[in-house]
Amino acid sequence: MKNIWQTTLKKLEKNISPQNFSTWIKPINFISITDDQVNLEVPNKFIKGWIKDNYQKVIEEAISDIGTVNYRISISINDNPEIREKPQPEKQEKTEIETNKKNLSLKGNDQFSNINKKYTFESFVSGPSNQFAHAAAMAVANNPATTYNPLFIYGGVGLGKTHIVHAIGNEILNKNNNLKICYYSSEKFTNELINSLRHAKMDEFRNKFRSIDVLLIDDIQFIAGKKSTQEEFFHTFNALYESHKQIVVTSDKFPKEIPDLEERLRSRFEWGLIADIQAPDIETKQAILKMKADQNNIELPEDVSFFLANSVISNVRELEGYLIRIGAFSSLTSTPINLEMAKNILKDIIIEQNKEITVENIQKTVATHYQIKTSDLKSSKRLKTLVLPRQVAMYISRKLTSSSYPEIGTKFGGKDHSTIIHAIKKIEKNLEEDLQLRTTVEKLINSIKP
Numbered sequence: 001m002k003n004i005w006q007t008t009l010k011k012l013e014k015n016i017s018p019q020n021f022s023t024w025i026k027p028i029n030f031i032s033i034t035d036d037q038v039n040l041e042v043p044n045k046f047i048k049g050w051i052k053d054n055y056q057k058v059i060e061e062a063i064s065d066i067g068t069v070n071y072r073i074s075i076s077i078n079d080n081p082e083i084r085e086k087p088q089p090e091k092q093e094k095t096e097i098e099t100n101k102k103n104l105s106l107k108g109n110d111q112f113s114n115i116n117k118k119y120t121f122e123s124f125v126s127g128p129s130n131q132f133a134h135a136a137a138m139a140v141a142n143n144p145a146t147t148y149n150p151l152f153i154y155g156g157v158g159l160g161k162t163h164i165v166h167a168i169g170n171e172i173l174n175k176n177n178n179l180k181i182c183y184y185s186s187e188k189f190t191n192e193l194i195n196s197l198r199h200a201k202m203d204e205f206r207n208k209f210r211s212i213d214v215l216l217i218d219d220i221q222f223i224a225g226k227k228s229t230q231e232e233f234f235h236t237f238n239a240l241y242e243s244h245k246q247i248v249v250t251s252d253k254f255p256k257e258i259p260d261l262e263e264r265l266r267s268r269f270e271w272g273l274i275a276d277i278q279a280p281d282i283e284t285k286q287a288i289l290k291m292k293a294d295q296n297n298i299e300l301p302e303d304v305s306f307f308l309a310n311s312v313i314s315n316v317r318e319l320e321g322y323l324i325r326i327g328a329f330s331s332l333t334s335t336p337i338n339l340e341m342a343k344n345i346l347k348d349i350i351i352e353q354n355k356e357i358t359v360e361n362i363q364k365t366v367a368t369h370y371q372i373k374t375s376d377l378k379s380s381k382r383l384k385t386l387v388l389p390r391q392v393a394m395y396i397s398r399k400l401t402s403s404s405y406p407e408i409g410t411k412f413g414g415k416d417h418s419t420i421i422h423a424i425k426k427i428e429k430n431l432e433e434d435l436q437l438r439t440t441v442e443k444l445i446n447s448i449k450p
């Protein structure tokens with residue numbers, strides 16, 4: 001019977017992206033088949049819900065295809081983490097420091113954790129754009145180091161990554177104040193490493209980081225290109241992972257998109273769960289505004305909230321900044337907030353609603369994202385690192401502007417219209433299969449659209 005499941009897995013692997021396959025399908029345990037029912041087991045409620053919503057039909061079809069029976073699946077939960085197949089960390093050479101597990105620097109959570117009490121799950125508004133990351137973060141906070149390790153959260157600037165990471169820390173601390181939780185930006189990690197190197201205090205540094213129960217590292221993209229930081233972080237990661245400690249990492253990019261990041265680190269980030277945060281929709285932005293207004297005792301009329309939510313494309317920090325500005329003006333002048341006042345205060349800073357979308361703007365945005373020159377997009381160089389951005393830029397140009405294929409061709413250095421059609425078809429096809437590309441293109445489109 002287990003053979004049926006093995007064959008099903010092979011079929012599913014062909015039809016589901018590797019990322020989704022390893023996140024959702026791999027944790028499934030086959031239990032038994034009774035009549036037309038296949039009994040499966042998963043480690044927690046979150047995975048069960050996700051599979052039911054997204055993969056139940058695909059799995060049922062894949063199993064039913066094998067024989068003549070139309071199977072249904074039944075999923076139960078086994079919350080014993082041992083049943084979950086986990087990738088085994090590569091064996092790491094032990095340094096003398098790693099074998100010395102003495103706790104030299106950790107004396108108590110409060111002086112060490114750097115957790116911002118303000119950022120909690122209660123003060124985090126969940127909506128379609130961040131639902132997945134939010135649910136994954138809650139799962140980690142409820143059961144650290146059992147299911148999703150590491151948890152890798154990525155998303156654009158000001159979309160709540162730091163908030164959610166602190167929320168994990170606060171939630172864990174609320175439940176178990178004895179755990180050593182440590183929040184660090186990757187910049188701070190680097191600085192501390194440099195100082196420790198300079199002052200010959202590497203033993204202390206290592207002991208400190210390797211005696212943590214939950215390590216929260218924010219903005220990991222900043223260690224890109226820094227060889228010794230990556231090296232040290234790699235060993236810290238391994239030491240913690242091997243001792244079943246929770247690691248949470250945030251980044252502004254998907255692991256594969258972080259330039260100059262060592263492959264061995266990149267692959268470790270992909271061991272656990274990768275969850276993204278997208279730009280919030282209008283409703284979520286308004287809900288965030290309401291929460292922030294309440295927190296700051298600001299009376300925010302509905303039309304002003306709508307105006308703000310509409311004016312800020314994605315960055316929640318920016319949204320919050322505008323709200324505080326209007327609130328401050330209202331309080332200093334003792335006048336209630338209204339739409340005219342809000343428009344007046346923000347007239348110089350708010351992004352114009354009708355910002356024109358042009359092929360040139362699209363080229364600039366895409367080139368910045370991929371860290372290449374706009375002239376490379378217009379060139380005919382066939383380097384792999386240029387071909388994809390070029391095709392993405394062509395695809396978005398066609399999608400967001402009314403330019404014809406020949407017009408787009410002209411703006412891309414005089415290319416034939418058939419080249420543009422080919423590029424667009426290629427991207428359309430890849431978008432169906434490649435989650436990472438889909439996320440990138442969605443992010444680019446969101447940042448280009450006013």
Ligand SMILES: Nc1ncnc2c1ncn2[C@@H]1O[C@H](COP(=O)(O)OP(=O)(O)OP(=O)(O)O)[C@@H](O)[C@H]1O
Pocket residue numbers: 119123124125126130155156157158159160161162163164219252288291316317320
């Ligand atoms: N869903 C949300 N609910 C409530 N507040 C939010 C939400 N998303 C973002 N914020 C708020 O927006 C501000 C910026 O968020 P945060 O610093 O977490 O963003 P970030 O993604 O870490 O940004 P960066 O990329 O610059 O590091 C914070 O004040 C945070 O509380």
